[in-house]
Amino acid sequence: MSAIKCIGILTSGGDAPGMNAAIRAVTRSAIYNGMTVKGIYRGYKGLITGEVETFNSQSVSNIIQRGGTILKTARCMEFKTPEGRKVAYDRLEAEKIDALVAIGGDGTLTGARIFAQEFNFPIVGLPGTIDNDLFGTDVTIGYDTALNTIIECVDKIRDTASSHERLFFIEVMGRDAGFLALNGAIASGAEAAIIPEISMETDQLSDMIETGFRKSKNSSIVLVAESEITGGAMGVAERVKKEYPQFDVRVSILGHLQRGGSPSAQDRILATRMGAAAIDALLDDQRNVMIGIQNDQLVYVPFSKAIKNDKPINRELLNTLRIVSM
The missing domain is CATH 3.40.50.460 (Phosphofructokinase domain)
Incomplete structure (x- = not known):
């Protein structure tokens, strides 16, 4: 049985439709598995400033259809410094948070990887970006x-x-x-x-x-x-x-x-599957991984691969566009 009793959840970087569906799935899956959940507002900045709130099932009611993110998001220059990350770690300890689920794009996962390595802290990432540019997943939340x-x-x-x-x-x-x-x-x-x-x-x-x-x-x-x-x-x-x-x-x-806008059915389903999978990953003692989807199967992608590898464009689509646009 996992030693994780309390998880924190945050959204960072640019918002993407479906982030709320992911927050909902993470929260309720964690509660279902006997964990306490704490929402962290304004991404990594909220870790530093202490904007943390205990979530229950009702906290995420009626949000699956909403665009944006109820946890808000913000850029945080302080988190890019060792001193800022130490403040964030101290906040996690004070809140008795044992693991973190971070939802966002390349910058979010880069910050998560550095933090996890510095403090040996369990983090699972969810790919929330409309650009669809993270390696290791066929599609990202919001795309x-x-x-x-x-x-x-x-x-x-x-x-x-x-x-x-x-x-x-x-x-x-x-x-x-x-x-x-x-x-x-x-x-x-x-x-x-x-x-x-x-x-x-x-x-x-x-x-x-x-x-x-x-x-x-x-x-x-x-x-x-x-x-x-x-x-x-x-x-x-x-x-x-x-x-x-x-x-x-x-x-x-x-x-x-x-x-902006209400997330599509596909994004709601994708975010829900990935959110539940994030809790499964933590229960399996996985850490420093992004939840991806490949051929409709959920996979664990190491942060290093998701961030460092460029996701290739399908060049057959370029030729298709040339042909059908005549």
């Missing part, structure tokens, strides 16, 4: 909802693009990964996607225009990942105005629209 939000927005923009015969560059999130841009382009019927994974290999804008894109269409939509590598939608649009002045160009930046 499906963000993708559906993008599709809804692009569908509306297409109506006006068609009416005015314009070329729209739509910027979506994905600083280091093009999953939202590529799959959003396929799902919305966009003509192309400009993503960071390919930008270092080829001039995507030049390739797109010189291959005769748009020759049979009166309007076109291109999704652009917000990355510095791609230049973002504004950067791409400026290039078109200079190099291809025949196009009537418009830019739309979706921004934080992509983070």
Whole structure:
């Protein structure tokens, strides 16, 4: 039987739809297994400032359908220092918290890994990020909802693009990964996607225009990942105005629209499965692992692999997009 009697749970970094479903699942699974649960507000910052509250089953009622995170989230520069992490550890000891479940993306898991190593403290991570860029899991919590939000927005923009015969560059999130841009382009019927994974290999804008894109269409939509590598939608649009002045160009930046909204059924189910699996992992004396999903099976992924390895884009999807956007 695990020696863990009390767990803490926090959300950190950018919020993602489905985080509340994960909080709910972790809390109720822990209580079901006889553990005490303490919610930590504002991520790692809350550990340092002592924003900790005991949770019961009722604490997480009626939240599965809500976007954002009831635990709030915040950036915390102090946690990046050894002194700050020591304060956080002292807080865990004072609260008699034996293990931690951290929900977030790359930065969250990086902080968890460093902390776990420094203090030999059990932590299980859940991949909560709309970017879908964590290695070792086919999909992350929040990605499906963000993708559906993008599709809804692009569908509306297409109506006006068609009416005015314009070329729209739509910027979506994905600083280091093009999953939202590529799959959003396929799902919305966009003509192309400009993503960071390919930008270092080829001039995507030049390739797109010189291959005769748009020759049979009166309007076109291109999704652009917000990355510095791609230049973002504004950067791409400026290039078109200079190099291809025949196009009537418009830019739309979706921004934080992509983070909001009620989570999809898929994200609610994924977050619930992962949340319950986090408690199972702790009961099995697992530590310093992220709960991932591969081929619909839950897996334990060491923090080192989830953080350090780049998640590859499916290049077959690029070819599919080229074919169906003719």
